[in-house]
Amino acid sequence: MHRYPLKAVHVMHVVSLRTESSLQNSTSSLSQSAAHKSHMGEMFAFHSSTMADTLSTPIIVFTRTGSMAIILSHNRPSSTIFAFTNNERVKQRLALYHGVVPLSMEFSADAEETFSRAIKLLLSKSLVRVGQFVTLVQSGAQPIWRRHSTHHIQVRKVQS
16 A cells, blocks of 8 residues: 555545445335334435435535434435534534535524525535525424424525
């Protein structure tokens, strides 16, 4: 390894890509255990990740505690998870998870206004582009805009 460090890094990269690909194929089968799908948040994250992978869209999630972003990360979607939070400690913790890009933002009382501000922030940082589709996930342990236990997965087109 000392004589060919670049070759060693390349080989490790290829091995990790193949390993993740095989893990992704084994977890995407419909024969997942009933125990895994019995928890609403995990089931919701699994289907959100699958939808985002199928459509090749990034995932946008709004979170106070980080729980939904973490569960989404555990599903290893191939796309980026943009996790918006209004808590600096949650943002710092989310930075440690696979595929998660944590972003700070205060939440408005109106979900549509918050979503619009999030898209503007992503556009300003060139993280999404106009015309691109995104998967929006609204679910989690602490509802932000919901009074009842409702969950949403939406695919939206980014508008300027």
